[in-house]
Amino acid sequence: MLRLPSLRAPLDVLFLVCCLILTADVLGPEIFGHGKTKDYPLWYWAGQQVLQGGDLYPHDPHTVFAFLYPPLPAMLLAIPAYFGKIPLYLCLSLLNAIAWWMTAQLSNAMSGDSETTGPWLAALPSIVMITFTFDMFDLGQPNLVLLAMMLWGFWLLQHNRPWSSGILFALATAIKVFPIAVLPYLVWRRQWASAVSTVVFLAALLIVVPAPIRGYAHNLSELKTWYRGMVGSSSEAGFGQRDDQNWSWMNQSLISLTHRLTRPVDYNQDNPNSRPAYMNLLDLDFKAANWVVLGVAAVIGLGFITVMPPASRRTPRSDAEELGILFCLMTVASPLARQYYFIWLFFPLTVLLHRAAHDIRPAMRKVSWIVLGISAFLICLSLPPFPHAWQAYGNNFLATVVMAAGLAWHLLHPADEKAGSQVSSLSAAGRVP
Template sequence: MLRYPSLRAPLDWLFFLCVIVLTADVLVPEIFGNGKTKDYPLWYWAGQQVLHGRDLYPSDPNAQFEFIYPPLPAVLLAVPAWFGKIPLYLCLSAINAVAWWMTAQFSNAMTGAGSAPGPWLFALPSFVTITSIFDMYDLGQPNLMLLALMLYGFWLLRDARPWFAGSMFALAIAIKVFPIAVLPYLVWRRQWKAVAGTLVFLLVFLFVLPAPIRGFDHNIAELKTWYRGMVASSSEKGFGQRDEQNWSWVNQSIIAVTHRLTRPVNYNQDDPNKPARTMNVIDVGFRTANLIVAAVSLAIGFGFLAVMPPASRRTERSDAEELGILFCLMTVASPLARQYYFMWLFFPMTVLMHRAALDPRPSVRIGTWRLLACAGILLLLALPLFPIDLQAWGNNLAATAVLAAGLVWHIRHPPPALSPPAGRLQPDVNSAPS
């Protein structure tokens, strides 16, 4: 079902047009204006630091980091950064274009619907997530590329290539850590070779690959500094070098929304010139709020395990719904989940759109469209024309919950007339079923 873009397909022409427009948003300010802003200058700076052998992080892990990612992304950025800013920006835009196309390809091919989507159904997820796709280009964030890597990993698992799949998962984790939430899922599904591949390649990407360029000792020292400053730092003020964002309305993660609801934290702290705003419904301490986060996370995790069908009842359809729930959970489990993180809802929405269009039960089709509309309305509350007070309550988190609930319903209520064969995403041959 996977294919290259075709000049004979009208919607593919629309894709090319969008890519040109979005790339122009990146290049025009740099060529004809005062320079592209957002994260693009940071990527160039990181690449130049590698090229000139300079440090990526301050020696003090408590100091403010400019670059908050592991060393590997900086090493990868150094290659196009050697040619200058415009080649680097053009390269990042091209990667986003490929990631966008492949995300749509994998998402539509992995829904387990049993039939190929028509062109409009194929393009619909891109239409409804176009603002998030714009953010990927405009901000220069890698989340769309990470989504494509993760989907490719699960595509490889379908084709019984677990070690290669693990390399894709490891690359995503080594670039931006939050996809590490895939590991508990792989363990539960007894995908031991994929788990081993992920861990082995993660060591390669973090320790081996940067060593010839950065020096082994230098790379180890930077990894330690990054870990202390980003992963091991947590307090009432925040975590991970971005205290002003952690409890702010811009963060829609389970952790942030729970803390805003349980502690009198200022969710408007990203703008120090405005008065503090709180929204807590109870007043507990930082430690107690963390315990509530842990309890909520465990409840969600055990709930996910409860709805996952055993190996004997798995189908390609149920695997798609299961992975859709997983992508929802990985998105909101990240400690920092800004607006562009919800680009990862592309796959869950694609699965539900296929159910809404192709399910043999008319009432289910109507109900699924209504559920998608409800999630869409919640996501629209993130537009600037709505007050931040609404977004502080977690509109994106609520939309994710709605999508996950719809997938749970479908996984528990498959069409009775359909009994497709077991899907290819199966545990290793020598392992016991879950």
């Protein structure tokens, strides 16, 4: 059951204290220092552009964009930006805090675990993912909010509210495009109402909703400029307005990692003061590397389809494991997957922790702990003591692959739920040690 934080629960109090500290990290520099940096000033600028009727993008799509998102997020930012920087920053911090709580609640509720979730097991994913959560507050990025939206959407879908789920999927996509990867999954699972709802409301959010405020012609022009500059631009130099980051160690997407391994690109190109560094195993050209990307993506997609159980064998456990793999794939399928994108591993991590704690089979619990240990080790290679080369070789990407493989193993080796329910009943009766 989803619930609100309680002041009578010590771990809930700890959560609230952490939110206050993270919010202070955002507001402190703005109130007492020289102003909060990272993406926060950009969000204020975008909101002010909407309020003043200015342009969000340069007219030439080849010019570097300051604001990389579609017009709708700028309109949403304009509401708190009307009251000033501090109200805007406070609003974004509150959104992250709410999203953090909802993500934890929904992840545990949707884990497919029939056992009662203890407070420490429920809190453990938040503890493990704390550095990623810190990035969400410190940078002002919306990925945690998007994760909460997507989880909420799937929760609604599981409770027979497909049209409502589509609204949330569409809103997440209208803010930051990569959640659109959910659409092929909805089509494959024949969730027609949710898929249609996603498409219809995405069109409404991108075209219809901004029109009364920005003007139909102005909004459509900006949408076209954004599309040409962000989605429609791709070359050997890079894509999506951030050429210096696309092939660098900072990007651990499937696209970027494949290009670094198959053609000679400098993964230190984001820093002109660093010596060029290469990691390619092959020496392909740009077009051939793209074919490799498509081939690898096709193999991964076919592998996912292979391990997905048919509708007749779906259970809450298998649905959780299936969605965990989906969230892994959506993370690395984004063309740009920087460190903070991997906050989306929150849900797969939660599912694996539940399997490690409560699977009735000792061997499967052991497998889950091994998967979690390897993933944790790989993720730790992003910490400052380690060189950027580990991220260039895709430490977070590999952790995602390991988690997805662990979840796939569970899908291929489902537990006997009848036996599990009997064991649970006997344990409750005190007849099983």
